[in-house]
Amino acid sequence: AKKIGLPVIVHSRNSGIKTAQAVEGEQFTGGGVLHCFTEDWELAKRMLDQNFYVSFSGILTFPKAEELREVAKKIPLDKIMIETDSPFLVPSPFRGRIKRNEPSFVIETAKVLAELKKISLNELAEITTRNFETLFQFEIKKTEC
Secondary structure (H helix, E strand, O other): OOOOOEEEEEOOOOOOOHHHHHHOOOOOOOOOOOOOOOOOOOHHHHHHHEEEEEEHHHHHHHHOHHHHHHHHHHOOOEEEEEEEOOOOOOOOEOOOOHHHHHHHHHHHHHHHHHHHOOHHHHHHHHHHHHHHHHHHHOOOOOOOO
């Protein structure tokens, strides 16, 4: 990815310091994204300083994820993404009732994130779409429903 300027996708779980150390100083010209982010603000800030985006999954909707929601409030809108991590991490309110996560459930994560950021769901959709297009240098063709 570094050699050809593509974004790096990083999944870090309980290894924030090692993740930051591995990325810092590498100068990934294509930037990157912290996939399925569950770590603390310190890691998020260090990775934001490296031109990374932070992506939240259904974990953001879990009742015990208060600390993660506090981190999400601090992430700048132009560096935020959402994802499903399908087929895993079914968001609330489906968690415990449905075993397999589906792409359509990303709306539940979006609802929580929009509320945390105090913006509309439509605005969050526009922002996260634009962030995806910017990071991956890919334009999503919009169609009317």
